[in-house]
Amino acid sequence: MVAAALAFYETLHMTFSKHISDMPDTVPWYSRSLDFEQLARDYPPPPDYFRTTATLSRDALHALQETRFLATVQRGWEIPFFQRHWAASGIERGDIRSLDNLTRLPPYDVSHIRDSIERNPPFGDFMGISPADGAHMPMVLQTSGGTTGLPRPMLYAPQDRETMAILGGRRFAMHGVRPGDLVLVTYSLGLGNGGMAPREAIWRYTGAIPVMTGSGANTPTRRQIEIIKAWKINVILGFPSYLRHMALIAKEEMGIDPKSLGIRLLGTHLGMENRELIEDLWGAPAFDMYGTHESGMLAAECQHQTGMHVMEDAFILEMADPETGKILPDGEKGTTYITTLYKYGAPQIRFNVNDISAFHTDTCPCGNTMRRLKRIFGRNDNMIKLRGVNVFPEAIGAAVLEDKRGNGEFFCFVDRVGQAQADHMDVWVEMLCDEQEAPVFKLDLERRMKEVLGVKVQITPVAKGALDQYTGTSSTSKVKRLMDRRA
Ligand SMILES: [Zn+2]
Secondary structure, eight states, X not given: OHHHHHHHHHHHHHHHHHHHHHSOSOOOOGGGSSOHHHHHHHSOOTTHHHHTGGGOOHHHHHHHHHHHHHHHHHHHTTSHHHHHHXXXXXXXXXXXXXXXXXGGSOOBOHHHHHHHHHHSTTTOSSSSOOGGGGGTSOOEEEEOOOSSSSOOEEEEOHHHHHHHHHHHHHHHHHHTOOTTOEEEEOSOOSSBSTTHXXXXXXXXXXXXXXXXXXXXXXXXXXXXXXXXXXXXXXXXXXXXHHHHHHHHIIIIISOOOGGGGOOOEEEOOOTTSOHXXXXXXXXXXXXXXXXXXXXXXXXXXXXXXXXXEEOTTTEEEEEEOTTTOOBOOTTSOEEEEEEESSOSSSOOEEEEEEEEEOBOOSOOTTOOOXXXXXXXXXXXXXXXXXXXXXXXXXXXXXXXXXXXXEXXXXXXXXXXXXXXXXXXXEEEEEEOSOGGGHHHHHHHHHHHHHHHHSSOOEEEEEOTTTTHHHHOTTTOSSOOOEEEOOO
16 A cells, blocks of 8 residues: 555656656746837827827828838748748849838738648748747737638737737727726637637726627527626627627517617627617617738727728738739728738738728828728628629628618528529528518519629528528627538
């Protein structure tokens, strides 16, 4: 017995000693990884942001952008992906000397990133950091939503992650989030940045408190509503489809009027969704924002709801003609190119993110001098060709939402039909009206779709909740709207 105990102690002791001997002399502590005060001067969080960066003159902003852009290009030359991509366009070190030279650099898109990952699995060579840098730098890994195959990984260096949190903090402060607010975060918790990035931003830079319920799969929707009520949550973050879903569950299944819950504001990602519909359900203003996992928080609406102020001290956004790549003047719709000015680990330099947007040309009454995006009109890569016509599912969604006989839920099936194998789209739409009204609802919506899309689609009214198995509205924040079954 004693011998056995001794032997056990011996093993334990050896294991413990082994741990110690394996341990390097230092571990990179996050609290020592950055000069936090300097970072806050460079990228002021709220409220300093409103008194400093947000009111810079366009000339002062241009000078700041130029300094940061040239540093970013220098960093780019240390990263194999950019060395290869730029060399292929005949760009040499020293060619880029000012911000005016930006357009000489060739854009790239997600196909180039996938190629980079294939060449150098598993993380690609588009990042200037790798897991081995964990020896001297604390890092975090999050991914793209990943609709097909493995999601695309992104490692964040301390500078990158902390600045993202600051930019997120600005977003929430612009929306009107204030210290002491309780913010329900209904975005997915996991590999994606959905819930993770807002948590860091709210907790570190707003004085408000994130309440991480996650999507309906993390916390059932009824429970989320019980939590809102019991803890007096006053801000909700979520995708428009989930905000609608929550409000309808409260109203119809729990007998609670969402307006009675005391929600002061909603943070969302409107795209082509109908703002008024969500605001009417909750009795609170809904604010738009734009962010991606590669870049962080790019732009957000202030309380005037006049479009999204771009964080122009941290990004340069360009709108390009999707066909020719020509840069378009402010006001015209194009595909968005992103250049990050703050990222060390994985800068983006003219990344064509394939989202369609446009700049406003007027100024905002709030006095913020940063240019504003009108909205995200759609994603180039969601676009499908239907009998030669370009169709965005986002535009279908906007038309579906206009009709109050439906609840805004829809799903598109695309097939080839008949002997001619013609393209055919069938849009299933959840209806709130009576069964006998369905034929008129169908005809009206088909007529409206023809007007909006310029091509005929079929509408199939279905019962409320019938589409959840296709869209995933109740359980995921990555809602699906389309299945293309043309081989
Ligand atoms: Zn404003």
